[in-house]
Amino acid sequence: MRALGAASRPGPRAAPRPPAAPRRDPAPSRFIYRWNRLWLTPVFRALTRIGLPVFAVVLGLGLWLGDEGRRAEIVARYQDIKQQIQHRPEFMVSLMKIDGASPEVDAAIRSMMPVKLPASSFAIDLDALQGVIERLDAVADVKLLIRPGGVLEAKVTEREPAVLWRRASRIEMLDAEGHRVATLIARETRPDLPLIAGEGAQLVVPEALALLAAAGPILPRARGLVRVGERRWDLVLDRDQRILLPEQNPVRALERVIAIDQAEDILARDFTHLDMRSEQRPTIRLSAPALEEFRRITGHETKVKALK
Numbered sequence: 001m002r003a004l005g006a007a008s009r010p011g012p013r014a015a016p017r018p019p020a021a022p023r024r025d026p027a028p029s030r031f032i033y034r035w036n037r038l039w040l041t042p043v044f045r046a047l048t049r050i051g052l053p054v055f056a057v058v059l060g061l062g063l064w065l066g067d068e069g070r071r072a073e074i075v076a077r078y079q080d081i082k083q084q085i086q087h088r089p090e091f092m093v094s095l096m097k098i099d100g101a102s103p104e105v106d107a108a109i110r111s112m113m114p115v116k117l118p119a120s121s122f123a124i125d126l127d128a129l130q131g132v133i134e135r136l137d138a139v140a141d142v143k144l145l146i147r148p149g150g151v152l153e154a155k156v157t158e159r160e161p162a163v164l165w166r167r168a169s170r171i172e173m174l175d176a177e178g179h180r181v182a183t184l185i186a187r188e189t190r191p192d193l194p195l196i197a198g199e200g201a202q203l204v205v206p207e208a209l210a211l212l213a214a215a216g217p218i219l220p221r222a223r224g225l226v227r228v229g230e231r232r233w234d235l236v237l238d239r240d241q242r243i244l245l246p247e248q249n250p251v252r253a254l255e256r257v258i259a260i261d262q263a264e265d266i267l268a269r270d271f272t273h274l275d276m277r278s279e280q281r282p283t284i285r286l287s288a289p290a291l292e293e294f295r296r297i298t299g300h301e302t303k304v305k306a307l308k
Contacts, residue, residue: 086120086122086123087120091120091121091122092118092119092120092121092150093117093118093119093120093121093124093146093150093151093152094117094118094150094151095117095150095151095152096110096113096117096151096152096153096154097147097151097152097153097154098110098154098156099153099154099155099156100155100156100157100158101139101154101156101158102138102158104138104182105136105138105139105156105158108136109133109136109142109154109156112129112132112133113129114128114129117152118150121146124146124152126144126145126146129144130142130143130144133154133156137159137179137180137181137182138158138159138181138182139156139157139158139159140157140158140159140175140179141156141157142154142155142156142157143155158181159175159179159181160175160176160181161173161174161175161181161182161190161193162174162175162176162193162205162209163193163194163195163196163205163208163209164184164187164190164193164194164195164196165195165196165197165201165202166187166195166196166197166224167197170183170184170185171183171184171185171186171187172184172202173190173193174202174205175205176205176206176209177205177206178202178203178204178205178206180202194208194212194222194224194225195223195224195225196208196224196225196226196227197224197225197226197227198226198227198228198230199227199230200227200230201225201226201227203230204227207233207250208225208233210251211225211233211235211245211250211251211254212225214251214254214255214258215235215254215258217258217261217262218237218258218261218267221237221238221267222235222236222237223236223237223238224236231247232244232245232246232247232250232277233245233250235254237267240272241267241271241272241273241274242272242273242274243257243273243274243276244273244274244275244276244277245276245277246276246277246278246279247277253276253279254276256276257274257276260282266284269284269286269290270286270287270289270290271284271285271286271287271290272285272286272287273285
């Protein structure tokens with residue numbers, strides 16, 4: 001039998017069970033949810049993948065270049081590399097060749113070079129140099145090209161002088177379009193060129209050349225053309241004779257004068273002015289001796305008729 005005291009003795013207590021861990025909620029957090037929603041946006045995704053790295057690089061460069069010494073060193077290094085490349089032998093120009101230019105134009109073009117040769121081709125602005133050369137009165141066109149071997153080639157087309165334009169103080173050579181070519185000191189320098197004079201004559205050089213071409217049969221007697229009132233021409237002949245041409249159709253009027261001269265030898269007569277300004281009524285003005293002789297003859301004939 002068990003003792004009564006032993007039966008009433010309590011046994012050892014069982015250890016308490018730990019509380020069960022809370023179950024994890026599978027739903028994403030609010031931050032993760034919003035991040036995923038933003039990540040689905042193409043703009044946000046591009047900004048994150050590209051924008052942030054670029055910003056970081058730019059920020060780093062900005063901080064690094066904030067030092068003035070570093071900037072000066074970079075600029076100096078760049079200029080040094082640039083000079084080394086530009087002055088390589090294959091980029092150097094050592095000779096200038098000019099074709100189609102007279103000695104005076106040749107010397108003028110060479111004096112316009114922006115740098116002394118030899119020089120780097122990078123130091124020669126061909127477009128600017130071409131524009132400067134084309135401002136020369138004697139140059140109609142110029143082409144510039146750098147040839148292999150360091151040769152700067154200039155192909156020049158000069159204006160061909162067609163007439164001489166007498167002004168108050170000098171004589172200008174003009175081309176067929178009226179552009180100035182050069183200044184002459186004396187008329188005898190270019191006796192082969194016809195002479196025009198008068199204000200505005202340079203503006204109608206093509207018309208003057210047409211008149212001179214039409215005056216072929218009497219051209220040996222022609223001294224030149226004079227522009228009158230900036231609207232019409234006078235053809236000046238030797239023996240101080242003038243043919244006054246109309247404002248309209250002066251070539252036709254001159255051709256008419258030549259036709260009359262071939263028929264009646266009118267230009268051999270002693271006159272000072274042959275006025276062709278009126279197509280219906282050409283007028284001839286006799287010289288003083290011819291007019292006196294004409295009056296004497298006509299007066300003598302009148303007396304003879306009166307006596308009869």
